[in-house]
Amino acid sequence: MPRIGPIDLGEFPLLLAPMEDVSDPPFRALCKQHGADLMFTEFISSEGLIRKAAKGMKKLDIFEQERPIGIQLFGGSEDAMEEAARIAEAVRPDLIDINYGCPVHKVVNKGAGACLLQDVDKMVRLTEKVVKAVKLPVTVKTRLGWSEQTKNIMEVAERLQDVGIKRSASTDARGHSCTRALRIGR
Amino acid sequence: MYKGPADWTLIGEVKNNPRIHIPIFGNGDIDSPEKAVEYRERYGVDGVMIGRASIGHPFIFREIKHYMATGQQLAPPTIAERVEAARTHLRSSIAWKGLYEGVVEMRRHYGNYLKGLPNVKEMRLRLCTERDPAVLEDLLDEVIGNYAAEAA
Numbered sequence A: 001m002p003r004i005g006p007i008d009l010g011e012f013p014l015l016l017a018p019m020e021d022v023s024d025p026p027f028r029a030l031c032k033q034h035g036a037d038l039m040f041t042e043f044i045s046s047e048g049l050i051r052k053a054a055k056g057m058k059k060l061d062i063f064e065q066e067r068p069i070g071i072q073l074f075g076g077s078e079d080a081m082e083e084a085a086r087i088a089e090a091v092r093p094d095l096i097d098i099n100y101g102c103p104v105h106k107v108v109n110k111g112a113g114a115c116l117l118q119d120v121d122k123m124v125r126l127t128e129k130v131v132k133a134v135k136l137p138v139t140v141k142t143r144l145g146w147s148e149q150t151k152n153i154m155e156v157a158e159r160l161q162d163v164g165i166k167r168s169a170s171t172d173a174r175g176h177s178c179t180r181a182l183r184i185g186r
Numbered sequence B: 001m002y003k004g005p006a007d008w009t010l011i012g013e014v015k016n017n018p019r020i021h022i023p024i025f026g027n028g029d030i031d032s033p034e035k036a037v038e039y040r041e042r043y044g045v046d047g048v049m050i051g052r053a054s055i056g057h058p059f060i061f062r063e064i065k066h067y068m069a070t071g072q073q074l075a076p077p078t079i080a081e082r083v084e085a086a087r088t089h090l091r092s093s094i095a096w097k098g099l100y101e102g103v104v105e106m107r108r109h110y111g112n113y114l115k116g117l118p119n120v121k122e123m124r125l126r127l128c129t130e131r132d133p134a135v136l137e138d139l140l141d142e143v144i145g146n147y148a149a150e151a152a
């Protein structure tokens, strides 16, 4: 029976994926009502959060009836992620989730999201900082690799497990999503 | 961005790596109870994460659970249930975001809740241009009424 830290998720949990502009509290309420076992906020920029930007703060809104709920953070700076994790912990979610999967332009450009799959050492350091910064369980959501040719999820999973993550939701690495991300770095 | 199929084989390999003891949840392209069960069996993951298939169709979670528990398909939600889901979404959207934003940001969702209904285009246009929540609620009632009339 899968557990994340103290959270017992039942026999075969169904998770609602974090989705920007979709998985907000109104939508999450419906998913919860219809049986989602674990839900996540939309992703929140660590840089925005440490500046207390309104957009990020609003996304920290979580409700008792949503539990268990994870707050998802993204960022490319270890210090910003560490501080953002503490800010997120203060609103008392059940876990903190790190986004290592997002291929969209504005995220990858900042060295965040899927970009970190190209620098596993940094990914490990960043994860460890977040794990040490908070008492809550830390999970990651990632994809199989940065590109079709560099699927390094096995190394990533082992090394992140070693620094204390509690779950890895592997998503797919489709060639073209990565092509698109690579094009961004041009 | 999501044109190719998700590659679950490698997710299964991670799950089955004897060194890995953290839960591994699979994600990518799950859009039916059959697929959830098939992937569970084939790849051994500890659970699945669902994104796009839940948009406009939060019923997917209970549909999967029912199928896992009984091996039978749950009857699809009725039109009334789908419209009520949209109504709940609208109300809580207004409650959480405020009147203006709540109404406006709900517009991208109506089409998803009403997908596949006959003659939905015109109704969607009306829902997406209306600002008054009371009128929006009337329009949703109208959808249910229209459908009942058609089904009769």
Ligand SMILES: Cc1cc2nc3c(=O)[nH]c(=O)nc-3n(C[C@H](O)[C@H](O)[C@H](O)COP(=O)(O)O)c2cc1C
Pocket: A017, A018, A019, A020, A021, A022, A042, A043, A072, A099, A101, A102, A141, A171, B027, B028, B029, B030, B049, B050, B051, B052, B053
């Ligand atoms: C509109 C949209 C927004 C998304 N936003 C996020 C996000 O904020 N964080 C994240 O980790 N993944 C995000 N994703 C990816 C989803 O969580 C999920 O990994 C992806 O959609 C694949 O799952 P699916 O095939 O079930 O949709 C987003 C996906 C969509 C479609």
Ligand SMILES: Cc1cc2nc3c(=O)[nH]c(=O)nc-3n(C[C@H](O)[C@H](O)[C@H](O)COP(=O)(O)O)c2cc1C
Pocket: A020, A043, A099, A100, A101, A102, A103, A104, A113, A143, A171, A172, B001, B002
């Ligand atoms: C804000 C945002 C965050 C996203 N984060 C992720 C992510 O973490 N992992 C992922 O696989 N896809 C992510 N996606 C990609 C979406 O899953 C999806 O492929 C995309 O939004 C749809 O692409 P299209 O606009 O080209 O149709 C994200 C998309 C958005 C808009």
